[in-house]
Amino acid sequence: xxxxxxxxLSVPRPWTRDSERxxxxxxxxxxxxxxxxxxxxxxxxxxxxxxEYSHCSSPELFLTAVAMKTKRIRVGHGIVVCVPEYAHPxxxxxxxxxxxxxxxxxxxxGTGRSATWCELGGFRANPDETKKTWDEYVHCLPKMWTQxxxxxxxxxxxxxxxxxxPKPYQKPHPPMWVAVTSPGTEIxxxxxxxxALGISYDPLPVQEKKLLEYRRHIKNCEPVGEIINDHCAAxxxxxxxxxxxxxxxHGTAMFxxxxxxxxxxxxxxxxxxxxxxxxxxxxxxxxxQAQGPSDTAGVPEGVAIGDPERIVKTLKKWESAGFDSIxxxxxxxxxxxxxxxxxxxxLFGKHVIPHFKRExxxxxxxxxxxxxxxxx
Amino acid sequence: xxxxTLDINEIAAAAPEIxxxxxxxxxxxxxxxxxxxxxISASGSDALLPPSMNPSIPxxxxxTVMVFPESPWGPFSTGELRLVGRAGYRPRARTFKTYxxxxxxxxxxARRWGFPVAPGKAQLHLRHERIVVEIxxxxxxxxxxxxxxxxxxxxxSDIQYIASMHLVRNRAxxxxxxxxxxxxxxxxxxxxxxxxxxxxxxxxxxTKGLIKLTNPIISTFAQCEVILPKIRFICDPNQNALxxxxxx
Numbered sequence: 001x002x003x004x005x006x007x008x009l010s011v012p013r014p015w016t017r018d019s020e021r022x023x024x025x026x027x028x029x030x031x032x033x034x035x036x037x038x039x040x041x042x043x044x045x046x047x048x049x050x051x052e053y054s055h056c057s058s059p060e061l062f063l064t065a066v067a068m069k070t071k072r073i074r075v076g077h078g079i080v081v082c083v084p085e086y087a088h089p090x091x092x093x094x095x096x097x098x099x100x101x102x103x104x105x106x107x108x109x110g111t112g113r114s115a116t117w118c119e120l121g122g123f124r125a126n127p128d129e130t131k132k133t134w135d136e137y138v139h140c141l142p143k144m145w146t147q148x149x150x151x152x153x154x155x156x157x158x159x160x161x162x163x164x165x166p167k168p169y170q171k172p173h174p175p176m177w178v179a180v181t182s183p184g185t186e187i188x189x190x191x192x193x194x195x196a197l198g199i200s201y202d203p204l205p206v207q208e209k210k211l212l213e214y215r216r217h218i219k220n221c222e223p224v225g226e227i228i229n230d231h232c233a234a235x236x237x238x239x240x241x242x243x244x245x246x247x248x249x250h251g252t253a254m255f256x257x258x259x260x261x262x263x264x265x266x267x268x269x270x271x272x273x274x275x276x277x278x279x280x281x282x283x284x285x286x287x288x289q290a291q292g293p294s295d296t297a298g299v300p301e302g303v304a305i306g307d308p309e310r311i312v313k314t315l316k317k318w319e320s321a322g323f324d325s326i327x328x329x330x331x332x333x334x335x336x337x338x339x340x341x342x343x344x345x346x347l348f349g350k351h352v353i354p355h356f357k358r359e360x361x362x363x364x365x366x367x368x369x370x371x372x373x374x375x376x
Numbered sequence: 377x378x379x380x381t382l383d384i385n386e387i388a389a390a391a392p393e394i395x396x397x398x399x400x401x402x403x404x405x406x407x408x409x410x411x412x413x414x415x416i417s418a419s420g421s422d423a424l425l426p427p428s429m430n431p432s433i434p435x436x437x438x439x440t441v442m443v444f445p446e447s448p449w450g451p452f453s454t455g456e457l458r459l460v461g462r463a464g465y466r467p468r469a470r471t472f473k474t475y476x477x478x479x480x481x482x483x484x485x486a487r488r489w490g491f492p493v494a495p496g497k498a499q500l501h502l503r504h505e506r507i508v509v510e511i512x513x514x515x516x517x518x519x520x521x522x523x524x525x526x527x528x529x530x531x532x533s534d535i536q537y538i539a540s541m542h543l544v545r546n547r548a549x550x551x552x553x554x555x556x557x558x559x560x561x562x563x564x565x566x567x568x569x570x571x572x573x574x575x576x577x578x579x580x581x582x583t584k585g586l587i588k589l590t591n592p593i594i595s596t597f598a599q600c601e602v603i604l605p606k607i608r609f610i611c612d613p614n615q616n617a618l619x620x621x622x623x624x
Contacts, residue, residue, distance in 0.1 A: 012377075013377065013378070049433070049434075050433065051433050052377065053433075117434075117593070118433050118434055121415070121434070121591060121593065259465065260377070260464070260465060260618065261377065263462060263464075263465045263466070263467075264377065264430055264431075264432060264433050264462050265432070265433050266432050266433060266434060266436065266460075266467075269536055270467055270536050270538070271413065271436065271593050271594070272593060272594050273530055273534035273535045273536070273566075273568055273594065273596060274530075274534060275530070275531070275534060278533075
């Protein structure tokens with residue numbers, strides 16, 4: 001079982017000149033502490049225009065800073081938006097390779113296509129096309145990373161033969177993931193030999209169902225890259241404190257406020273009817289979880305809020321379900337004071353992580369992919 | 377978070393009186409429903425929403441025309457302009473005005489569901505490649521022109537209609553409340569197309585010149601059964617809907 005922290009970089013109003021700087025500095029400090037106490041991943045989203053909810057529009061820069069401040073933790077794009085209006089595929093290949101070099105081979109490349117009308121409309125991207133463009137990107141990226149020279153003639157984009165430089169430090173290339181929100185995307189991930197990066201805050205039973213489908217399909221995958229990433233990650237919230245009641249009170253408030261903020265955003269499904277977005281993305285999941293069944297203390301099912309003992313029990317359920325890793329939103333809307341966030345991470349490292357089976361650090365640092373045709 | 381800043385007193389006098397919240401659902405068969413949507417500038421959206429609601433990101437308006445060939449009050453049509461925002465976690469729209477061409481229907485829509493009715497006429501002109509919308513007031517003055525262009529069939533399951541929030545005065549206690557009206561739809565045919573707003577008379581709609589169209593989104597057209605619902609939720613227009621919404 002591996003653990004990650006997941007950065008949305010929410011910046012609540014009222015905004016001052018320093019609001020965003022403080023959020024970014026706090027996040028870097030959290031990443032450094034997470035590295036020290038044994039977290040395995042630091043993921044950062046790519047979002048644009050999402051006022052207050054996420055001011056993380058250039059995750060490659062943020063993750064570079066994370067890499068500079070850490071030694072061991074793997075840095076992850078959660079995710080790179082694979083839509084031409086956002087970023088040309090050559091630029092995605094180049095900048096991820098640079099980040100992999102600068103991080104010493106610690107990069108994880110999550111891929112996705114955005115789910116909000118706010119973002120897609122802002123870039124004037126066609127929501128009907130995003131699944132197709134994503135598919136083309138993920139088939140091209142590993143080849144751009146590994147082939148000395150590359151040329152391509154596709155439906156969405158094309159290029160004459162060129163050397164795409166630099167090449168990633170990890171060989172054959174960084175592990176690849178797919179953000180899973182819409183129903184069926186877990187199957188897209190499995191069919192392509194890519195990890196399933198749960199980002200939807202779905203309750204455990206919903207995510208468990210997706211996991212089973214993923215496991216069933218990946219046995220017969222046709223990998224897009226030279227390694228298969230067969231890991232399944234889930235996403236939930238974390239607030240750990242010595243005082244269980246304090247953790248529940250403040251952690252639940254953070255969770256609710258994040259959900260409320262998320263629901264202000266116009267999702268693609270709401271504004272632009274298309275088969276390409278059969279669900280409303282993460283928002284109903286947040287809403288359902290916020291209003292869904294709780295334990296007797298009022299903690300929504302599967303959410304890692306409480307004292308270390310409660311959190312261990314919660315995470316054992318995720319582990320039993322078969323997830324390889326859990327990523328946590330540890331702060332939202334700056335509701336939790338920075339010292340308490342850091343305390344939460346330290347407590348988690350000291351009292352929770354030791355309860356779970358861990359890969360040896362050397363294995364973890366070498367990446368987690370299985371070579372195509374190879375054995376883990 | 378941003379909240380609406382509309383002074384409710386500005387629109388209180390026009391709020392329909394409602395006979396409590398116990399109205400029964402009403403099925404209206406063989407309806408045509410056209411929605412034309414466009415983003416608007418965020419600079420005006422807060423001032424058009426009550427303090428109980430939040431503007432969506434980005435804010436957008438919907439022109440909705442419904443044509444009902446049969447009803448207990450005879451055939452009628454409605455033409456609305458609404459601003460989509462949020463009531464707590466939920467997408468909800470404030471209806472500026474509902475033009476209705478049948479006085480009996482208008483009276484019932486106001487009395488039972490709090491529609492902010494005004495006499496007028498909404499028409500849909502169905503062409504092969506577009507549907508033209510015209511909404512006129514009772515004097516025949518045009519108050520809105522729009523089009524859905526390049527009609528294309530889609531599935532009813534792809535559509536998500538947004539429920540309305542109507543400001544009403546409850547006759548029993550005289551209180552002003554927002555009632556949520558969330559009709560059900562049973563689709564037989566659904567299309568989409570490009571949105572094209574041609575003209576909005578902001579004075580007629582009472583939007584104080586604050587609607588600045590910025591980015592057309594999409595239009596939809598449906599042939600369906602519309603079921604006007606029971607009223608299930610109300611909230612205080614001046615309090616955060618997340619905290620003040622109650623089930624009736």
